[in-house]
Amino acid sequence: xxxxxxxxxxxxxxxxxxxxxxxxxxxxxxxxxxxxxxxxxxxxxxxxxxxxxxxxxxxxxxxxxxxxxxxxxxxxxxxxxxxxxxxxxxxxxxxxxxxxxxxxxxxxxxxxxxxxxxxxxxxxxxxxxxxxxxxxxxxxxxxxxxxxxxxxxxxxxxxxxxxxxxxxxxxxxxxxxxxxxxxxxxxxxxxxxxxxxxxxxxxxxxxxxxxxxxxxxxxxxxxxxxxxxxxxxxxxxxxxxxxxxxxxxxxxxxxxxxxxxxxxxxxxxxxxxxxxxxxxxxxxxxxxxxxxxxxxxxxxxxxxxxxxxxxxxxx
Numbered sequence: 001x002x003x004x005x006x007x008x009x010x011x012x013x014x015x016x017x018x019x020x021x022x023x024x025x026x027x028x029x030x031x032x033x034x035x036x037x038x039x040x041x042x043x044x045x046x047x048x049x050x051x052x053x054x055x056x057x058x059x060x061x062x063x064x065x066x067x068x069x070x071x072x073x074x075x076x077x078x079x080x081x082x083x084x085x086x087x088x089x090x091x092x093x094x095x096x097x098x099x100x101x102x103x104x105x106x107x108x109x110x111x112x113x114x115x116x117x118x119x120x121x122x123x124x125x126x127x128x129x130x131x132x133x134x135x136x137x138x139x140x141x142x143x144x145x146x147x148x149x150x151x152x153x154x155x156x157x158x159x160x161x162x163x164x165x166x167x168x169x170x171x172x173x174x175x176x177x178x179x180x181x182x183x184x185x186x187x188x189x190x191x192x193x194x195x196x197x198x199x200x201x202x203x204x205x206x207x208x209x210x211x212x213x214x215x216x217x218x219x220x221x222x223x224x225x226x227x228x229x230x231x232x233x234x235x236x237x238x239x240x241x242x243x244x245x246x247x248x249x250x251x252x253x254x255x256x257x258x259x260x261x262x263x264x265x266x267x268x269x270x271x272x273x274x275x276x277x278x279x280x281x282x283x284x285x286x287x288x289x290x291x292x293x294x295x296x297x298x299x300x301x302x303x304x305x306x307x308x309x310x311x312x313x314x315x
Contacts, residue, residue: 009091033284038072056080134190145278181240188213
C-alpha cells in the first residue's frame with residue numbers, strides 16, 4: 001500500500017464527531033498546486049489546538065479513492081519545525097512562479113493600452129498600495145484554478161499575454177478594451193477574499209460577488225480621477241466584466257450576456273484559461289488515469305493518453 005510522506009500547509013480544517021462519539025478532523029492540505037482532502041481520526045485535544053489553519057505540518061498518510069476523488073487518511077502528523085527548513089511561501093506557491101517577473105509583464109502590458117480613460121483608471125487602482133499588495137499575492141480562487149499564492153496576478157498576466165498574441169487575428173476587436181478587461185476583470189476578488197494564504201469569502205464576497213465588486217472599484221476610481229462613470233469606454237469594460245461567466249459558469253451566472261465582440265473574446269479567453277489551469281491542477285493532484293474534476297463535474301482523462309495508445313507504445 002502506497003504511503004505519502006510530505007510537508008503541507010493546512011488550508012482548511014473542520015472538526016466533526018463520528019458515530020461512536022469520537023472526534024475527527026477533515027483537512028484540506030496544500031502543497032503548491034496540490035490541494036488534498038485529508039482525514040485524521042481520533043484527534044486529540046492537543047492536536048485540536050495545534051493543527052489549525054495555516055499551520056505547516058509533516059504528514060504520513062495513505063491515499064484512497066472516495067466518491068471518485070482521492071483523499072488521504074492520516075496515520076501520523078506533526079508540526080513542521082525550524083530544522084525541517086520549510087517555508088510557508090514554498091508550500092503555497094506554484095513552483096517556478098515569480099511575482100517580480102509577473103509584475104514586470106503586467107506593467108509592460110499596461111503600457112500597451114493607449115486609451116487615456118482606461119489607462120487613468122487602471123493606473124489609479126494599481127497605484128494604491130493595499131490594492132497592489134493584494135493583487136500580487138491573492139489567489140484567483142479558493143480552489144479549482146489558480147488557487148495558490150499570487151494566482152490572481154498570474155491569471156491576469158496569462159489572459160493579457162494570450163489576448164495580446166491573439167488579437168492581431170481579429171482586427172475588429174478593440175485591443176485597449178480587451179487588455180483593460182484582462183487587468184480589471186477580476187480586481188474585485190481582492191475585496192471578495194479575506195487574505196492571500198488561507199482565504200475565505202468576505203461578507204461582501206458572499207453577498208455581492210466579485211463581479212459587482214470589480215465594477216464598484218472601477219466606478220470609485222473613475223470618480224476619484226474625474227472621469228464619468230458613464231464614459232462609453234468604461235461602460236464597455238463594465239459590460240465585459242459583468243458578462244464574463246456567460247449563462248452559467250461553475251454555478252455563477254452573469255448578470256448580462258455578452259453583447260460585444262470584446263465581451264465575447266474575453267469570455268472565451270477566460271473560459272479557456274480557467275479550464276486548462278483547472279485541468280493542470282487536477283493532473284498535479286491525481287496519480288494518473290481518470291479522475292473526477294469538480295470544475296467540469298465529470299471524470300476527466302488527466303493522464304492525457306488512453307489504454308489503447310499506451311498499448312501501441314509497448315508494441
